[in-house]
Amino acid sequence: MTTVNSFSARLISTEPGYVVGVDAGGSKVAAGLISHDGQVGFTIQHPMDTRGAEASLACITGAVEAVIAGSGVERSAIRGVGLGIPGIVDAERGIGVASANLGWREVPVRQRLNELLGLPCEIEEDVRTAALGEARLGAGRGLDSLFFLVIGTGIAGALILNGKLLKGADNIAGEIGHAMLVADGPRCKCGGRGCFEALAAGPAIAARARGKLEKGTSSLLLNLCGGDVASITAKMVFETAGQGDPLALETVEETCEYVAFALQFIALDVNPQVIILAGGVPRAGRQFMEPVLRRLERQAAESVVFSQTFHPEMVRLSALGDQVGVLGAATLVPGFLEY
């Protein structure tokens, strides 16, 4: 199903041009018209076709064309297309190197989009794209260094220093989801053990709660899942923790200890101005943030070194919500929404 939102009334001026920002994932593609001042105009979202690279590219170009047509903006006013995609991306060469979600390997995305649309295109990995969006227009607005951390079904990070993405020597800077926090801990999708992702991402939270239930501990979770333990999600764990359920509270405390641990290490390693949290787990809100901040505050109260960087506003939730993907993608177009 295609959903359309139009806020284009405020975008009458075609003066400094527009960009189409596209956020493509394994299940859907979202695209939006973005003005030079970071306003989101006409947006569209439809299912992604992953039967092949050309099918996916057709989905993406279809979304771009629908945005241009639907917004009523002259094609000549479109300065370019920015696209965020999951997986490994070679942004300089414009190549989608590998994406499990899209089923891509070595797809010359920039060249194909340019051929299909006749517009300049830029691509970047989606977490890095979102980090750019938050840095330019969201919770990091006005700052030039930040760490962006998504905790959802996986854990991925991106680092912006001096207003630019740090990609790292092997293009994996920010991949702390696969830093080992617990020796011989639970197996991770990456093959490692005790990775941050295998301890604190949504599925890991649910699995730990299930493990406690299977030991016979009683919990409101059992009512909430209707006895179907396999259906327990991290969201249910946070929900029952909010109701004071001891098993859920313990699971949340463990999760927040891992998160706080990672955050203080990042803060002392690269010392960013802020750390921005996004994804389904931080969306639990106070139930998640309060135990994380409590730990960091205690550490700052004790350590004269950590106290030099930590203050409660240093760790903040993402501000762009669902629009972070298309807004971040718009920042990829050179000279548009840049610092």
Add this chain to the structure above:
Amino acid sequence: MTTVNSFSARLISTEPGYVVGVDAGGSKVAAGLISHDGQVGFTIQHPMDTRGAEASLACITGAVEAVIAGSGVERSAIRGVGLGIPGIVDAERGIGVASANLGWREVPVRQRLNELLGLPCEIEEDVRTAALGEARLGAGRGLDSLFFLVIGTGIAGALILNGKLLKGADNIAGEIGHAMLVADGPRCKCGGRGCFEALAAGPAIAARARGKLEKGTSSLLLNLCGGDVASITAKMVFETAGQGDPLALETVEETCEYVAFALQFIALDVNPQVIILAGGVPRAGRQFMEPVLRRLERQAAESVVFSQTFHPEMVRLSALGDQVGVLGAATLVPGFLEY
């Protein structure tokens, strides 16, 4: 006592000029004449006078003047003085903000040295200075991103990205010595608990070995220290580990687990080309490096993400030895030994 070394024969050419690099600490000041190609010429070392900022500054200028006089180079060929000092340094403003070792607070070092010597001067914190030296002339030569980690009586790090020091939002980037690795672990000098430094720096290694001895475990360490448990050092622990002593081996394994833990996190966080280790603990050599690399190799064998960055040459020992301080200091002078 003042010691003098002269290798000045190879420094006859005065063509592209020289820099005097100075490494000042709480106990001594070392200075050397450095040529444009990174050769160390005439060097001098004498005790530091810490009875006051002016006394320390006189020690530093005395060392610089002795190097200029002793090397026989025309003063007009000296392009500047670079100085590394311990503590918190505001390099941009040229201020020694705070140094426990030197007893300094808010000392306008650059301005005073400039007045006293009539030469352009630049200052930087000593660990960062050493990192620049290794990056430009040592184990990181030819590379533009590295993490430099000193494990000695304390633990301090410095990060070079795109050929430049990353100082961080609060001037504490690289301070992972005060990252908490063990909740409620041993108390650290910074006031925190379970800091990396409180677990893996030299005094922490010695303290952990002593703790094991006090539980009655037998060990070759008891012979080596002549029964004076308080005199045990990290060096003794590595020495007896090399002789197969179980207590010492266990202490070394624990230490190397903490170090490997920190290294993999750094590698996945900022993804530098190399991590360079310096200080007394890594100087234990194979006895230290082998257990660290064994852990990292195992993690890389399991994790497809970590395997993208880890290879045994990624973690290496510093190459400049005792000259790292004066060589690093020489790189501070703009246009001299820069990338």
